[in-house]
Amino acid sequence: MDLLGQIEWWVGLLGGIAISVTLGVIFDGIFRGIKRFRGTNAPQPLGILLKPFFYILAGAGFFILCWWIWLPLTATPPFWSRVVGLLTGVPLLFGGIGLILWGRLTLGRQYFVSTGRGAHLFTEHQLVTTGPYAIVRHPMYLGILLVGLGGTLFYRTWTMVFICLMYLGLRIRARREEEALEEGFGEGWKEYQRSVPAWWPRIKKL
Numbered sequence: 001m002d003l004l005g006q007i008e009w010w011v012g013l014l015g016g017i018a019i020s021v022t023l024g025v026i027f028d029g030i031f032r033g034i035k036r037f038r039g040t041n042a043p044q045p046l047g048i049l050l051k052p053f054f055y056i057l058a059g060a061g062f063f064i065l066c067w068w069i070w071l072p073l074t075a076t077p078p079f080w081s082r083v084v085g086l087l088t089g090v091p092l093l094f095g096g097i098g099l100i101l102w103g104r105l106t107l108g109r110q111y112f113v114s115t116g117r118g119a120h121l122f123t124e125h126q127l128v129t130t131g132p133y134a135i136v137r138h139p140m141y142l143g144i145l146l147v148g149l150g151g152t153l154f155y156r157t158w159t160m161v162f163i164c165l166m167y168l169g170l171r172i173r174a175r176r177e178e179e180a181l182e183e184g185f186g187e188g189w190k191e192y193q194r195s196v197p198a199w200w201p202r203i204k205k206l
Contacts, residue, residue, distance in 0.1 A: 004082055011090055012155065018097045019147070023059075025104055030055055033112035036122055049113070049120075069158045077156055089153025096146025099132060103139035106131035114173050119180040127185050129192055135201040137178075137192075141170040142199055174198065 001009070034050050048054045074081075104111060107128055112120060132139035145167045151160035178198075182189045 007086065008082065011086065015093055015154070018094065022097055022100050025101060027055065027059065029104060029111040030113055032109070036109070037112070037120070066159045066162070069162060071158050073156045073158065081156070085154040085156065089150045092146045092150025093154055096143040096150055099143030099146065100140050103132050103143065106133060114177050119177040121180055121184045125184060127181065127188060127192065129196070133196070135196065137196050137198045138174050141167070141174055144170060
């Protein structure tokens with residue numbers, strides 16, 4: 001293995017570890033949210049969304065799909081594309097992972113998953129506008145897109161292309177989340193919405 005190959009191997013390993021840790025933090029937030037909803041009055045029946053086995057099965061299905069399509073985009077990538085993957089893809093990949101973690105940890109006890117059909121707020125839910133939420137309304141979803149783009153450049157697999165395509169579905173989920181937040185926080189949400197962009201931070205805000 002040449003020097004570039006060794007660097008790719010170690011960076012790829014670190015990326016895999018970072019993604020695994022991030023997923024662990026997200027699942028921890030989901031299970032904590034389930035317990036919190038069970039101890040409060042949910043705004044509407046959550047049904048299967050309060051079943052831990054649902055997330056275990058969904059997570060397992062997602063991992064199996066990602067493993068199944070972990071196929072190279074090209075059989076023998078040229079040297080220049082590998083260099084671009086290191087210089088451009090890696091910063092995007094780890095930047096996206098960092099943004100997801102930052103967003104998740106900033107939400108803290110307010111974190112729970114949404115679906116394309118809607119989002120649910122806790123009793124005494126608080127609107128979070130600090131950390132990454134001070135510069136973009138959906139930092140975790142933006143982070144997923146960056147992971148997909150960076151991973152496509154670096155890992156060069158169909159799995160990462162699939163993660164990029166997930167962004168389209170996340171935009172629908174984001175719309176449902178914003179509807180729930182507007183209903184829950186009214187003018188406070190509208191003011192936040194007017195001052196903070198949804199997907200791409202304004203340079204002057206950074």
